[in-house]
Amino acid sequence: MKYIILLFLTCLSLCLSQAILAQTASSDPPAEAALVPSEPPAPPGNLTLKDLPNDDGHGIAVKWDLSPDDGAGAKSVISYDIYRSLSPDAPDSLWKKAGTVVLGVKSYADKGNRESDNDDYLPKKTNLYYRVYAVGAGVRSVAAAAGPVQAYDNWFNTLKVPELIFCVVFLILTVRFINMAKRGIDLYVRPLAGIEAIDEAIGRATEMGKPILYCLGIGTAGDIATIASFTILGRVARKVAEYQTSMIVPCIDPIVMTIAQETVKAGYADAGRPDAYKEDSVYYVTSQQFPYVAAVNGTIIREKPATNIYLGYFLAESLLLAETGVMAGSIQIAGTDQVSQLPFFVVACDYTLLGEELYAASAYLGREPLLLGTLKAQDYLKAIALVCIFALLALRVFTGADVIHKPFDMPWW
Amino acid sequence: MGLIISAVVIGGGLLWILYLSIKGQDVDRRIVYLFVGATVALAIIFRLEFGEVATPIVKSVFDKIENLPAGSKIVLSYDFDPAMAPEVNPMANAFIRHILEKKHRLFFMSLWATGQSLLSVSLNDVLKPEFPDAKYGVDYCNLGYKAGNEGVLNVVITNFRKMFPSDANGNSLDSLPMFKDVESLKDMDLLISVGGGKPGVKEWVLFAGDPGKIATAGGSAAVSTPLLYPYWPRQLIGLLGGTKGAAEYEAELIKTHPRFKDKGMPALRMMGPQTMAHVVIIAFIVIGNVAYFRSRRKGKQS
Amino acid sequence: MTSKTAMRILTAIVALIFLISWIMKSGSGMSDSAFTNVRDGFLVTFAVFLTLSIFSFLYRDNPFYKFAESLYVGISAGYWMCYGFWSTVVGNFVPRASRSLSEFFHVPYQEHADHILIYIPIIFGLILLTRLLPKIGWLSRWSLAFIIGATAGLNLTRYLRSDFISQVSNSFIPLFVDWKGVGDFVNHISLAADGQFIAILSNWVIFVGVMCGLVYFFFSKEHKGAFGVASRVGIWILMVTFGASFGYTVMGRISLLVGRITFLFGDWLNIL
């Protein structure tokens, strides 16, 4: 079974890589052109209009054949101007300039605005007419005109197929491993030092009779790292309640504070000590980065917590907090998904959860088979990523294309 | 004078701390703070400047301009806005000085609408007063800004006159003597883009330097510099990164052309405190390791 | 001398310097109005006082820092709420909800916006406020669920696109740069920074580095044998990354300090 899945996934990634190759391999060389002034160039030919695919109904795909003077003939074309109007014989003032493209380009995606009070509004299900001019130095050709055409909204964005495939694969894997876990199959997870440290740290705080400071970072509830931190906070609160020690949770955002209060309260309830929960332990400081840090730093220095836990979204304050914690002599456990801040945590804290480990932490702490199952699914996706990179590179070596920047400029993301 | 005082104070202090560390005493963090603060303060008060030495990535740009035969054609593009200007404007000014000093022909242009006004500031503050003999249309010209981002490059790589029927002042290109033997970017000897966003150095490499096989160099704000490193040295002949890169270029310029010494080199001045602080931090890392190995050896002995 | 007397003397000195600075700064003001000069003199001096108070934390916690910190927290909380009120309530909600309110606040009323849907967040917002009532406080979880659900939904595809797919495809780099055969490669092999060998080496390091880094993050497989070696290389690569990013950031941090010290010596003491 396992091998069949892997085989399937490998085939899938090969197909995808083929698609990526096809996308990146095509690029037109710039057209050669020479200078000839002032005669108006010949107009572009064969103007065709179509509803723009994969959009919400406010775009038209415009295509034409190059003017005979573009790169050949009199070589006088510099660019093409695209105009749109609601009527084929409207006066020039009612033709809205939709865009300009340089010579050698023979298509334009006219993406209008969907708000009717916007200047660039492009109504859906309405007849539209287009004109395309070839523009020379100070002159322009006769218009190539076409229409009517209507814009429709589409029901599926075909450009998102790769994402859909990955979503579905991930979902299937997750559900599969959850089911395995439900059937009681034991799933191995390797130990993570940072996670084990959390347990010890709570014990240490109990011995010292000092609180634990849990900082959710400066993210709002709109940052997924903050949500991940909530899931860990719940488990930490439960242990704190079991050990009968206290915790301080300063928050930077009112909603974060609200969710944190709910989470900590639930953690205490789960531990069977709902009365021990103190509303004041989770409080709002202020909504800005540096005043928040100033206040938390003050708290760390004055309360001297046994342990500081920083999990969530952090920016420059990572080092400000962690160094202050060092001064206060606290054990420090940190984790963030901000790659630029990880170095500071690694340098100043005792344990650091690196990126993905932050998201795995709640599964580790809870040790619930269902959650551990999702870790397994994550690993399979990682294996797919490895296979993908391998496959792409193998293709690269055999096809021999050698331009380092091509994948960086892919049209579809 | 200021340099001597600072060197004695900071150097002496560091030696003393090294001595204490070797003896096994731990340095309080406040001492580290004191040193960093004092270093930066001294450097600011005494306006310390250091002879930066150009790193290879900067030196290669300098050498290229230095070694091109007089009369070579160089494009300098202002691809930045006022927010980035403190970091990258010194680079642009240093380029102007160097290029005109070497009697090359300088073609100004800009892919950013906001670059144009910064460009005219440079023309009025640097070029005109310092090079009164440079003649417009012969030694330099200003093509100004054209909308279209990298699309502009797509056109001028085959033909200048299509995109720029006239220069920024409305003169037709054919009326400018320096355009006599210029058809497209491919006739240029060097392209320089100074910028920090999009379009910027990367676009110049991808849409002009690479397809036209034209030597390309760049100057970039510090934040975006790491993203450009991969293009060096194969696609970019050199790159000035942030204030540091600008300072290196200024230092090299003063060394080779001492007449610019009194022109005020802003990047060099900004670098003074930073270099000092770096040296202090490096010294502390060394001291920390000396102390660590010392204590470990002692631990082993006992 | 007890620490309390020392503190009193220190406070007196600070107050004295503050006063002198206020007078000097007021005297050198540019404005025609005496009130503005005195006010700006006070504000500049106060800004300097706050700057130094924050720096004093480096020595140790002290009343000056505590004062600056408390003021900072209060002011910034007020600042944030004012911004929230004017930009979200007046800027986003009022123009969609009511014409007369729009006129009162001088914001353009949006006729075509979906007016009914704007009440969804209002309802959820009101539900959130039930927290203040102990009996039905549990209702507020509905709003929290809405927020968490939205975050999860938005981020799932966002990260899939911008991080997963694009980073994997960015790893799509040539392993044999400018390859012209083994003979040519061996003939030109050198450690020159712009040589072919280094270009090839870099890409191999990226390739192997990404692979090993990913292996390090495997949770459900024991890091033993070949897998263990790869994971160990992976952690080394991560350590290089951390060291390099740390080193690269130092310069930017120093320039912040340069800015503050320039403020103290230049704008305040005028000795630069």
Place this chain on the structure above:
Amino acid sequence: MKRQIPMLILSAVGTLLVVSVFIPSARHWQEDASLYFDIIAVFAFFLGGGNLIRVHTEKVNRKSTGWIYSVVTLLGFGIMLVTGLFKIGNPNGIAGDLSQTGSYFQLLFQYVMSPLNSTMYALLAFYVASASYRAFRAKNTEATILLVAAFVILLGRTALGVLLTNWIPAQLSVLQIPNLAIWIMNAPNLAGQRAIMIGISLGVISMSLRLLLGIERSYLGGDN
């Protein structure tokens, strides 16, 4: 009930937003969700502001240690709210921009908040130094690699790096410290960043799925 309905809301909202990515005509749901988010956040201001006032007035009432600083906080909060909500001193009155030059709100921002912001930020210069002094020690393989990488980059950022290794011939030029620094940034650093980012994206996707599937509930309290 108390747990099922929130789970349902969460899954429904999240699933709708995921699906909307694939349906062009539903694209604006995402923008709408962000807007709703902001508006709900305004209601939360009451909770946040209320909490701030309550915590600090309690400290004042109890006369607990440092209560005087709570007075300072409350004063600052009140002053800022009054100047901002009523736009005191704003040359254009109620219609003026909140941060209009000359308004009291802007004065407070310029002379109180802004210097405090940059000073807090500037503390980093000191902390970076003390952290590198303490942590960059060759204790084991990992720490040594960290130390060497940071050291090379730091040296590469000063003239010292050039002076020390200028003698290395062009054939070995990658060993010159500035070149080595760039190479480190280019190759191993890039690889590490990429591995972390790929890992994070999988972590986020997995976390989101766990939330949407309703198996991650610890934020609403464990299993019972």
